[in-house]
Amino acid sequence: MLFSLPKQTIHKVGFTATKKIGNAVKRNRAKRRLRALFCEYSSSLQDGTYIFVAKQSINEVSHQQLELDFKKILSKSKSFKADSQ
Numbered sequence: 001m002l003f004s005l006p007k008q009t010i011h012k013v014g015f016t017a018t019k020k021i022g023n024a025v026k027r028n029r030a031k032r033r034l035r036a037l038f039c040e041y042s043s044s045l046q047d048g049t050y051i052f053v054a055k056q057s058i059n060e061v062s063h064q065q066l067e068l069d070f071k072k073i074l075s076k077s078k079s080f081k082a083d084s085q
Contacts, residue, residue, distance in 0.1 A: 006048040013038055017054040030054040033063075037070045045079050 015034050017027035034052045058066065074080055 003051040011047050012049040014051045020056055021054055026059055030058045046081055
């Protein structure tokens, strides 16, 4: 899940994983996976504040599927810069 707030010259990000995900190890792994994907795509995103919320299935899907879902949700929210998609 993604919450975004477009703002000029601000590029902030936050990651959350609730206890529904599992113990601390699973929650941290979920946040690490989201953080890695964000680092990969951050240069092609518009300025703004992004909050990513990990869902229960994040630790069960492959990296390829997670990346597809990540790009899909960013596209739906129109977060990509116009020239980088």
